[in-house]
Amino acid sequence: MKKVAGFQSDSLLQLQGMSIVVLATAWLMGIVLASWLVLPPFLLLCSSGVVVVAIFLARRLPLSRLTFITLLCLILGAWRYTIIQPANDPQSIVHAIGSQVVKVKGMVSDAPKLAGRARQLKIAVSALNRLDTKDWQVVRGILEVQTPGTTLEDMYGANYGDIVTVQGKLVTPEPHGPADIQAQMTFPRISVNQHGGNPAIVFLYHWRVRFATILSQILPQPYAALLIAIVLGLRTPQLAPLSQAFNVTGTAHLIVPSGFKITVLAGLMLSCTRWLYTGRIADYLPGSPQRSWQRWLSTAIVLLSIAVYTVLSGAGAAAIRSGVMGSLLVLAPRIGRSYNIYTALAVTAIGMSVLDPVVLWDTGFQLSFLGTLGIVLFTPYIQYPLRSLAKFPGGYFLAETCAVTMAAQLATLPIFAITFEQISFIAPIANMLTVPLLGLSITLGLLICLLGLFFLPLGMLGGWLAWPLLWYMGQSILFCAALPGAYITVTAVDNRISWLYYVPLTCTLVYLLYRWPHAKLTGEHTQRKKVITKRVQRWLYVGLALLIITVTGIVSLQQSQAREKFSLTFLRVGPISKPAQGEAILLRTAENKTLLIDGGLDAGTLSQALDSRLPSWQRNLDMVMLTVPRAEHLLGLQDVVTRYRINSIIDAGMLHPSTAYARWRRTIQEQGQPYHTVSQGQNITLDQHTQLQILWPTTQLHISNETRDNTLITRLNMSGLRILFLGAAAQSPYALTQLTTYTAKSALQANIIQIVGDPGKTLSSALITLLQKVQPTLLIITPPASQRQSQTTSTKSQPIHLPPLLSTTHILSIQQQGNIEITGNQAGWHLQPIP
Template sequence: MDKTWPEPASVPGFALPGLSVVVAGSGWLAGILLAAWFAAFSPFLLLCAAIGALLALAYYWRTRTIRQPLLALLFLILGAWRYTGVLPANDPLSIAHQVSSRVVKVQGTVSDEPRLEGRTRLLKVAVEGITTPGSTAWQAVHGTIEVQISGTSIEDIYGANYGDQLTLQGKLGAPPPHGPADVLAQMTFPRLTITGHGGNSLVAWLYHWRVQFMTLIEQSLPQPYAALLVAIVLGLRTQQLGPLSQAFNVTGTAHLIVPSGFKVTLAAGLVASCMRWLYEGWLATKIGGSRVRSWQRWLSTIIVLLSIGAYTILSGAGSAAIRSGVMGCLLVLAPRLGRSYNIYTALAFTAMGMSLLDPLVLWDTGFQLSFLGTLGIVLFTPHIQRPLHPLTRLPGGHFLVETGAVTLAAQLATLPIFALTFQQISFIAPIANMLTVPLLGIVITLGLLLCAVGLISTLAAAICGWLVWPLLWYMSQSILICASIPGAYLSVTTLDSRLAWLYYLPLSLWLLFLLKHRSSYPAGEKPNIPRESRSNWGRRLLYAGIAITIIATTAIASLPSQATGTTIIDFLRVGPTGKPAQGEAIFIRTADAKTILIDGGLDVPSLSQALDNRLPSWQRSLDLVILTVPRTDHLLGLQDVVTRYRVGTVVDGGMLHPSATYARWRQTIQEQQLPYQSLTRGNVLAVGKYTSLQIMWPGAQLHPSNSIQDNTLVIRLMAPGIRLLLLGTAAQSQYALSQLSSQTTSGALGADIVQIVGDGQQPVRKELSLLVQQAHPSLLIETPPAKQKKGQATDVTAIKLPETLSHIHTVNVGKAGTIEVTGDAQGWKVAPP
C-alpha cells in the first residue's frame, strides 16, 4: 500500500537518480507556473534555450555542484515550453478561436463519462472539425468543449455516452467560469446526432460496469446511504447525496465522497493482501516449497497493477485518483525491479507525467488537493506528532495522535485551495476525520464485496447492504452533527487567489527551518512508532462496537415485515424543498404489508427519500409499480425506482405512439427482467388478501388521440374501510371523463376519496363535476401540475369547485404537503399534514 507518510529511513536523503527526478520535477512544475504568469514567452525561443541548457548539462554532467542546477534549469525551460504549446494564442487550430454568436456544426468524440447537473447531462467532447450549416467543407480544429444536454442518467441508452462520435449544431460560447481548465468552449442544448462509436473499448466497458455497480448499491441500500456508498466506493455524486454534500464540505471530509488517492491506495492494498496466497500460502508451498518462484511474484504484481488501473477508472479517473494510481503502481513495481520506493521521487515523477500529458492539470482542484495533501502529510505529520506525543499514553492515544496529526498536516497544506474552492474553512475537520476516516477501509471493502457478490445473488448483495448500513448511518450522522456545531466552520466568500502565495511562502520558510534544525527524538518517544508495538485498546474497542452494531442491526433486519391490519395511502409531495410540487406519486401499504407505488413524479431525490422513509432500511422491494400516464412528470421517478428496487410487477396502460421517454421506460423494464402487464378496462388486480385494484379506464382499444391524458389509467382501489378513485390526469381529458360517465354506473364509481391531477389556473370541466357527483366522495385530493405554463405564477393554486360540489372537502398536495390516509375495518381518516 502507499504509505501515509514515509518511514524515517526514506526521508533524510535520496539516491542520486531519485534526487535528480525530484530536481527535474520541481523545475518542470516551476516552468509551467512561470509560463502561466508571464504568457509572453515564445515557444521557439524556449526550445532554443532548452537545447542550450541540454548542451551545458551534458558538458558539466560530472560536476556535481553544477549538474543539479542545470538539470532544474533545463526542465524549467521545458515545462514553460510545454505550457506555451497548449495556449490557444499559440495554436491557430484551437477551438477557442471559434467562439462567436454564429451557429456552427462541430464534429467530435465524447472523451469522458457524462456528468449529471440537475436534470441535464454534461459531456466533454474532443472536437475534430467545424463548419457552418449548409457547408460541406470541414475545417480541422482541436480542443475540448463542454456540451449541456437534457437527461438524468449517467449512462443513457438513447443518448450520447463515452466514446460516441457526435455532430453538434449550435452556438459556441465561452467556457464556464469555474469549469475544468482544459475546457475551451461550451455548447448549451445543441442539436445532437450520434454518427458512430470510438473511444477506448476497455474504458467504456469499465464505465458501463461503474453504472451497473451503482445500480447494485442502490438496490441494496436505502437513500441517502446508497448515495453515500456510491460516492465513497465509485466516486459518483448522485442527486440523492445533495443533503449530505454540504455537510461533508464544511467538515473538511469532502475527500471521502470524491475520487481520491487514499481510496485507490486502500483498494490496491486489499488486492495485494489477497494475492499473497500466490507466494506465501498453501499454493506457494505446494508449487515451490520454501522457495517461491519468480513468476508467482510477478503474476501477483501484474494482478495488483491491473486492479489499481481498473479501480482508478471505476472511481472516475479523476486527477487525484490517477495521481495515487501511478504512485501505487510505482510502489508495487519498485521491489520487483530491485529499487527502493521513495515518496518524494514518486510524487515528482507522477506530477511530471500528468502535466506532460496535460499541463493544465495543475489548475485542477482535485490534483492540487491530492498532490499538496500528500506532500503535506509527508512533511508536516512528524512535526505535528511530536507535541501531541504525551497523548499516546492514554487509551487509544496512538490512534488519536496519528489520525489527528495526519488530518492537521493535510489541512495545513491545502487550506488556501480548500478555502478558494469551497469558500469555507473548517475548524472541526480533525474531529470529523477522526470519527469517520478509520471506517473508510471497512466501508470500501464491504462496498466492493457488495458489488462483486451482487453480480451473483441479489440476496447476498442485500446481506452486504445490511452489514454496511450501520457504518454509513454512523458516518453520515457524525458528519451532520459536526457540521451543526456552532463555529464548526467559517464561510469566506471574497478571497484573492494571491493570498494563497502569501500563505505558502511563510509555510515553506517554516518547513525549511524545521528540516534544518531537526533533532533526533529520545529513545521511546519517536512519533512513528511501529504499528505492531502500539497499544490497540482503542482500536479494539472501536471494532468491537462496530461488530456488535452490525450483529444487532442484521438481527433486527432479518425480522419480516408484519401486517398491521391498516391500509396506509400516502399522496406524496414530490419536489425539492422550497419549490413547487413536481408531479404526482402515491405510495400504498396494504393491510397485509404489500407495497404499491403509483407514478413517480419528476424529482428523483425527493421520491427516493420519501420511499426510504416509509420502508424499513432492509426492504429493497416493491410488490407493484403502476404508471398511469406516460408523461415525464409521472414517469421520471419510476424510471429510477425500477432500477433501485426489486419490483414484483410493473403495470401501465400502454401507449399508441411511444415517445423516447416511454421507450426508455419499457427498455429498462426489459433489462431488469421485470414482470410487466398492460391493463385496460375490466381488469382487476388482487394485491394481497384484502386489497384489489379495479381498472376503470382506458378501454381495450386505446383512443387514437394526440393527448396522452385521453388514455390515462384510472384505478379504483378497494380495501377494508376505504374506497379510493384515482382519476389522475384523466381529470383534464374531456374524452376520458365523458366515456367514464356514460359507460359506468354510479355504483361502480362509488368512492370515499377521489384523487385528480388538477390545474388551478383552469376552470373545472363540467364532465369532471358530473363524474365526481357519481362517485359521491367525502374528500377530493388534488395534485398540482408539475410544470407551470409560461406567464403563470409559480405558487400552487387550488382548483375552484363549482357550487354543486362545494360540500366536498378539498386538499391540495402542493399546499398541504404529503397527505396520509389510513383505513381499517372501522373506517378511514386523514392524518394532519
C-alpha cells in the first residue's frame, strides 16, 4: 500500500509540475470545441459557476481540485470564444456585409502592408452608417481595407493610429487570410479624421520604416529586401522574386519573426550590457547569490529590447509568440526559476488566446507555435540516428540542423500544405545551406541600421560584409527551388486532413516518449571538441571581414572606372509575367555618368533593373528626369529618390499639383535631394561627350487640363548618336504641333525617336508630320499604363504601317521586344533586345 501511495504521490507531483501546460491545453481545447459546437454563453457561465463550487468543495483533495480547475478552463475557453461570435454579438460588422454602400468609422490598428501597388490597412471599426439613414450605429470588428499606394508610410494617406472614415461595400474575407479579419473593403473612398494611436508604437513603426529605408539605400535589390525581411520581418514588393523560392524550400522562417531571432537579439544585448556588472553569465542561473541592481538593469534593458524588436517585426502573432517566450527565457533565471519551454508555450498561448481567441486560426501563430513544439519534441529522435556524423568536422552541426528542420516540417506539414498548397522535400538541404548565416545576417543588419542612422557612408562598410552573405543565401535558395522534385504542389486539401494527420503523429510521439525519454537520448549525444580557441576564432572573423571589405572594394572601384562605350537601356517595367507598365530609360555614358528618365508604375521591377545594371555598390545617380507627372512615369521614381543619392532631379513642374506629384516633391525635399525646374532652351551637360537639350515646354506652362501638353521633351546628343525623347507628348497634339511649327529642323534631327503609345493603334497625324520632318532611323514605342489591363504579354498587336516617306524607319516596341539596349562609342552604335 505504501508503494502504491508513493507512486500516486510522485505522479501527482509530476502532474502539478505541468499544471500550467494541462490548464492551457484545456483552455485551448475549449476554444476548439466551441468552434465545432453551438453553445449558449449563458449555459457556459452557469456551468462554470457549478465547477467553481466543486473546486471549493474539493479544496483539500489536490487531484480532484486540479481536475475541476482543468474543467473550468475548458468551459471558460469555450465561453471566451462563443461571446465573440457574430451570432452572439449583434454589433458585429459581419451583419453589415452586403451589396449596400456604407460608411464605416474606426482606427487603423496595425502598420500598413504593401501588396503590389496597394496598401492593406487593418481598421478596428467603431461606428457604421448605411447612407439611407443619418444615424450612426455602434459596430465592432476588424475591417481590412485595400487602398492605392506604394509606400509604407503615406504622408497623404492613412497610417497606424489614424481615425478614418471609409465608404464602400463590405465583402466576406478571403479564405486563408488573417483570422481576425471579419470583413473587407476594396479601394473605398477614405478620409483621415485625426491622428492617434499609441505614441510609442507610432514612434517604433516610423523607425521601422526608417531602418528599412537605410537598408535599401545601402544594399542593391533584391538583397536589401531580403535583409529587411530577415531583420525587420517586413516583406516589401522587391522581395517578390525570392518569396516563392523561400516558400517551396521550407525556409520561409528566415524572413518572418522567429524565436531564434529573439535569441540572437537577447544575446547581443546581454553582451552589450555586460559592462554594467562584473562576473560571468553563469550568475544568471537559478540560485546565484548575487542580486545586484546592475543585473536587474541589464535584464530590464534586454526585456525592453525584445519588446521593441517585437514591435519592429510587425507585432504579428508569430512575432508576439517569439517575444513573449524570449522574455520568459530572460526573466526566469532572474527571479530564480528554471525556464521550461512547455510552460512558456502554454503561458504564451493562454495570454494570446485570452485577448483574441481566433488567433488559434492565424497561420503565423499555428506555424510558429507548432513549429517550436515540434522542434522540442521530435528533434532528439531525428538527430539520434544521425549521431555518427558528429565524428566528422561540422557533422554535429549538420545533423542538428537537419533534425531541427525535419522536426519543424513534421509538425507543420498539413498547415503548410493547406495554406501554401506546397510540400517541400528540399527543406533540410536548403536550411543547412542558409540557417548557419542567419545569426550573422541579423547582427550585420542591425549594425548597418545603426551605422547608417548616424552616417550613411559608414553603413556601407557593413553593407560590404552583408552583401556576399545575402547573395549566397539568395542564390542557394533559388538553386534549391529549381532542382527537380524539390517540392510538389497540392490543391484542394481538406482541413479535416490535418486532424487525421495529428492523431497518429501524437500516438507515435507518446510511444517514443515512453520508450526513449529525451534525457536518455541527450545523454548519449557525442560532445564536440573545441579545436579552435575563442581568441583565434575572433581573429579569423576579423580577417574574413577585412578580406570581404577589400575584395568588394576593389571590385567596386574597378566597376566605377571609365567605360569605353555608352549604353542606353529602354526598360520593360512591370511585374513578372505581366505587361509593361509605364516607361523607364537608363543611360550610362562612356565616362560612367548616369541618367534615369521616368520610373514606370512598378517600383520593384525598376529597382531590380537598376541594381542589376549598375555596380553593386553604386548608390547614386547623376540625374533623374521626370517627363510628365503621371502615375506610369512617376510611381517608380518615388522609390528611386528614397534609395539613391541623386546629384540633380529635374522636371517641368505642374500647374495644378496632384497628390502623387505633391508626394514626389515632398519626398525630394525630405531626402535633401537637389531639384530643378527646366524649360525650353536649356542645355544640360552630362559629360564632355554627352549633352541634354530641353526642347519643350516653355517657361510659361500651357494652361490645360491635359498634363501631357506640358511633357518634358528632350534631345540627347552623344558622339555619333542623337535621340529625341518625345515620351507622352506623342499623345498630345498641342505639344507636337508647337514643337513641329516653332522648332528648327536642325534642333529636331535624331537617329532615334522614343514615344509612349499603343503599338496596335495608328499614329496620330501630328506625330506623322513630326516623323516626316525628322526622318529617324528607329522609332521605339513604350506602351502606356492602360496596356496593363487590356493586354497580356502574349498578345500580338497589329504592326504599324508608316507612310511611304518613312519606309526606312524601323519600329520596335517594348511591349513586344522586352528590354532594348543601345550601345556604342564614337565609331557607331547598335541595338539588341536583352533579357
